[in-house]
Amino acid sequence: MLFSLTNPEIAILMMGIFLFAVLLGFPIAFTLMAMGVGFGYYAYFDPTRMEHLFDNRIFQLFVQNTYTVMDNTVLTAVPLFLFMGYLVERAGIVSRLFFAIRLASHRLPASMAVAALVTCALFSTATGIIGAVVTLMGLLAWPAMIRAGYDKKFASGVICSGGCLGILIPPSIMLIVYSVIAQLSPLRLFAAAIFPGLLLAGLYIAYAVTLAYFNPSIAPKPPKEDIPPRSVILKEVMVSFLPLFSLIILVLGTILGGLATPAEAAAVGAFGALVLSYFYKTLKWKNFKESVFLTAKTTAMIMWLFIGSWTFASVFSYLGGHEVFEHFFKSMNLQPWQFLVITQIIIFLLGWPLEWTEILIIFVPIFLPLVAFFEVNPYFFAMLIALNLQTSFLTPPMAMSAYYLKGVQSKNVELMEIFKGIMPFLGIVILAMFLMYLFPGIALWLPDTLFAN
Numbered sequence: 001m002l003f004s005l006t007n008p009e010i011a012i013l014m015m016g017i018f019l020f021a022v023l024l025g026f027p028i029a030f031t032l033m034a035m036g037v038g039f040g041y042y043a044y045f046d047p048t049r050m051e052h053l054f055d056n057r058i059f060q061l062f063v064q065n066t067y068t069v070m071d072n073t074v075l076t077a078v079p080l081f082l083f084m085g086y087l088v089e090r091a092g093i094v095s096r097l098f099f100a101i102r103l104a105s106h107r108l109p110a111s112m113a114v115a116a117l118v119t120c121a122l123f124s125t126a127t128g129i130i131g132a133v134v135t136l137m138g139l140l141a142w143p144a145m146i147r148a149g150y151d152k153k154f155a156s157g158v159i160c161s162g163g164c165l166g167i168l169i170p171p172s173i174m175l176i177v178y179s180v181i182a183q184l185s186p187l188r189l190f191a192a193a194i195f196p197g198l199l200l201a202g203l204y205i206a207y208a209v210t211l212a213y214f215n216p217s218i219a220p221k222p223p224k225e226d227i228p229p230r231s232v233i234l235k236e237v238m239v240s241f242l243p244l245f246s247l248i249i250l251v252l253g254t255i256l257g258g259l260a261t262p263a264e265a266a267a268v269g270a271f272g273a274l275v276l277s278y279f280y281k282t283l284k285w286k287n288f289k290e291s292v293f294l295t296a297k298t299t300a301m302i303m304w305l306f307i308g309s310w311t312f313a314s315v316f317s318y319l320g321g322h323e324v325f326e327h328f329f330k331s332m333n334l335q336p337w338q339f340l341v342i343t344q345i346i347i348f349l350l351g352w353p354l355e356w357t358e359i360l361i362i363f364v365p366i367f368l369p370l371v372a373f374f375e376v377n378p379y380f381f382a383m384l385i386a387l388n389l390q391t392s393f394l395t396p397p398m399a400m401s402a403y404y405l406k407g408v409q410s411k412n413v414e415l416m417e418i419f420k421g422i423m424p425f426l427g428i429v430i431l432a433m434f435l436m437y438l439f440p441g442i443a444l445w446l447p448d449t450l451f452a453n
Helices: 006-023 028-043 057-070 074-089 093-104 111-127 130-147 152-167 175-183 186-214 230-256 264-277 283-316 319-332 336-349 358-374 379-387 400-408 413-436 441-450
Strands: none
Touching: 006 028, 006 111, 006 130, 006 175, 006 319, 006 336, 028 057, 028 283, 028 319, 028 358, 057 093, 057 336, 074 093, 074 130, 074 230, 074 264, 074 283, 093 130, 093 152, 093 230, 111 130, 111 152, 111 186, 111 230, 130 152, 130 400, 152 186, 152 400, 152 413, 175 186, 175 264, 175 283, 175 379, 175 441, 186 379, 186 413, 283 319, 283 358, 319 358, 319 413, 319 441, 336 358, 336 441, 379 441, 400 413
8 A cells, every 4th residue: 555655645644644643642753753764764765776674775864864963053052051041940030030020010000910921031031941931930920929819810821921932032942943944044033033022022911911900800909018118129120130131131142243153152141040040049069960961851852853853854855745735835826925824824723732843843844945935034934933833832732831830730720721811812922923924024123233234
């Protein structure tokens, strides 16, 4: 049966089996490698030149992809940014940051939600690790909001949506991965992502404030007697906000100013995280060892995903799978805006069963050759994808941010309550994408200005 099919049909069968295996719960990276090697053995099989069982080009391709990933200088930034994030997470800065911003914004409706979102944005920028941000804020900010009388669904939506900002606001590991896949400048991607990230965070805050203004019962104001003098508030903000903000500006500034590559800036950030840990007296051997271990573990997962996906994609393309999709889109005589809508709907639907890594590494390369055909700016397309990938963490039934929060508050909130709280923020992500489509300068003005020459 297998040999009676054409190669493009084999490629589609390959993709179908992969999706089925993922839905069954098989590990993504090793499933990709197994599918790539298995179908690659068939694709490169040549009985006239075969001397023994392992005399097949797929094994050479697999080894070559492994060395290509190991030799990629851009990917050097991944473990360094991860190490920086894990150190900041253990520096004890987040609790003080949340407390300080909560005091500074006490006059606003839903002041604790605003503080949680600002803290999530800053902490996400410094770490880029969604699970760490949602888990830590779920332990810190969520109980504080509930004790203050906040609605559970509203508080859950704030924590889950705010925690996902790390894959969009630079320095983002997701953007580094995208730059390698699409062969784009990571500097331009970082510059392009700043305003969309701030736009999304701003829309979240505006929604929380507006909702609490018209429905105060959902987010009661704190009692006036709990607010300390202004000098105390200013001191708390200076001590907790400025060091972390300075570290972020140092990393981003050296990248966008052309003073350092992302890998070099990540090294500076990792050193800065060590200094912050020393400043907050949390630089202990246990924290350092855990940060190194988690960095190695997460980096290994990402690199194996690259190796598996590149092997899978190479075989898929060799069998004609990419051509099937190209011919399908080109035959529809689409306008550029129709192409963008269809691709974003596909990415959105893929976010239901898959995480951003699988979507980015496996499926986005299918669309990349079509970006030039439809004359879409590749950096604009990248920012649409980056915004859309927020939904992979917020879309039930596989909304991973909801499961992170449920994991740390299992007895205090139901999963359906978290899902209901997430839904308005999911709509805000779609609104942000629509606004960016209407005003492309949100994504393109800063990189075009910084890198005009």
